[in-house]
Amino acid sequence: MPSMASTSTFENGKRKSSDALPVPRPKLMKNDLGGSRRREIWEQRRTLPIASAAKKLVKEVENNDTLIVIGETGSGKTTQLPQFLHAAGYCKGGSMVGITQPRRVAAITVATRVSEEMGVQLSGEVGYSIRFEDATSPQTRLKFMTDGMLLREALLDPLLRKYSVIILDEAHERTVHTDVLFGLLKGVQKRRREVRADVEVDGKTEQGASMVKPLENRTQIKLDSEAHGSNGSSKSRRLKVLKVVVMSATLDAQGFCEYFDGAKAVYIQGRQHPVQIMNTYTPEADYLDAALITTLQVHLEEAPGDILVFLTGQEEIENMERLLTERAAFLPEGTPKILIAPIYAALPSEQQMRVFEPAPTGVRKVILATNIAETSLTIPGIRYVIDPGLVKAKVYNPRIGVESLAVVPISKAQAAQRSGRAGREGPGKCFRLYTVETFNKLEEATVPEIKRCNLANVVLQLKALGIDDVLGFDFMDKPSRAAIVKSLEHLYILGALTDEGKLSDPLGVQMARFPLEPVYAKAMLVSSSFRCSEEMLTTVAMLSAESIFFTPREKFKEANAARQRFTSPEGDHITLINVLRAYTQEVEGSQRIEGEVNHKKLEKKLRSWCSSNFINGRSLRRALDIRRQVRGYVEGMGLELISCGDDLNQFRRCLTASFFLNAAHKQADGKYRALSTGQTVAIHPSSVLFGKKPDCVLFNELVRTNQQYIRSLTRIDSLWLAELAPQYYSTRDLVYAARPLSQEGLLKPH
């Protein structure tokens, strides 16, 4: 690895005496990309807004254990700060700088860019780690990862000893994972200080280290402090305080500063072009019609440049595409043509790529997008943004545990993010289809996800991290008490928590290890005693992947016919198992017969098999990935993987023992009643049991649209509930009644 050593040029003495960016002049290396490319990169780095602040930033990190960095779009904070810290010695002695991102793609692209800038190989000194993919090595010093991945690491190493600095990037997005990391890292900082203080007080060298178990890390900790023991007494020879840098793109830093005990905030200017904002004078009665008219108006009156229209969902995008095509046909003669490119997450990736293709000369591209274009991907060429000010967002009702999607107004921060999309390459314009008064009434920021989701997973992870008092956890925005209590109860019923509210061992401990919804993790663990763990493995993978079946509206009948060959009269779970069994036999099986597995060929076969069977290829691939990963965990725990073969009754009984909380019973009037909440529910038309009127079913999802629907069902014998979940159901009454639970122990951990 010759390239590794060359980066040590960052650590030379020159840096200290100069205000300039600590970027070494381009140097030729083996496997070099070519001198001109290196010079180009160097030139780009030098002119970034953050470059002039390099020295100051490093000093701020040195002087503050927690630092808030507000960096506007285009400031270069994400790629540069990690390199500055590397150059300043924060990676010496085996320490790492960890940088979290909310999205997988971002972790990969940023790591790739930084490795290129540093002239090192990816997965060498610079690496990334995301689910299903670890591109790091023992040499890795700058580690980019998804926020969820760092959370997983904390389970194995609660003090995060490998890290000298953690940078939480895109903190303003407030993902559940980032929010949990906030509280967690505060705790780690405190505990790492305590470990140090211990040493300083009694001076006995081994005392502090005994809190930090594994032997091999002791040397590393020592090396840490030798590397940069700038602050603190000479006696502090143990774990360095963890430096935390919170990076955000929104200007409002106050919330972060307050939460991090008055942490200092620094601002870095961005490099955005001006965007002219236009609002309507009166509220629009029909925002879709307004969006349509505005799009055509911009096309007729404005200079060249592509248009980005934000819409709420697939259906709306499809409608708009149709309307726009119709109206475009009646444009005055000589008007340039338009090219419509829709994009939303569920769109097959080949069609997604169309938004990135430049329109032919003289043609204007109109992109119809969901909020996928707000942050997740950047489309080049956009000069005009049309923003109706609405978004489809998940709403969660903790009382009854129901999720639904609703169209709601965006926040001011989201409005700014949307308009910013017009100023990436040059001055732009944003047309907001709402009045200034309406804008002023919008919320400043979107309600953090942690306040609007099911917390079962979060609570389980916190318990696994040794945080027993979840209600007292230092959340930046605390979820409602009701939501926390609900998930504590849920975990207790699943057996993950003891009567005292502690994580049960081994059940709770094992459940927390799985990258699955707690109820799926439980099902996985229960399944080996029912001798159907292969089938449950497939089930939890397929359920985690969601929407395996692909039903385009125009081919509704064909899709339903294709599904027939997988359909099981027992329900959706076994139907999903049939899909995977068929795939394995018809695609992977035939590959093996032909000899060595050729991945390209397999991929091609998967695609054609999926399209002829109306299966969503992306979802199936994801299910296969999850299946492989979960299989690894199951085997790692020493659990046996057994198939029940054709004895699927055994499997249905296992589903009952696992998903007993979600049982529904047919009433005299033919409607269904969810047993644990008493709600009236209906079988979702996407289920294979729709119209079959089974007496008793289990379900995995409860969604509210026009009415309350249950999805992913299996028919069961109602007597199994009392037999397999006696702790929850009693047989005394004709109608099964859920038993009340005592909450005392759960809420006040001993």
Place this chain on the structure above:
DNA sequence: GAGCACTGC
């Protein structure tokens, strides 16, 4: 006879 914003382990 219905509808699935977007991420993540």
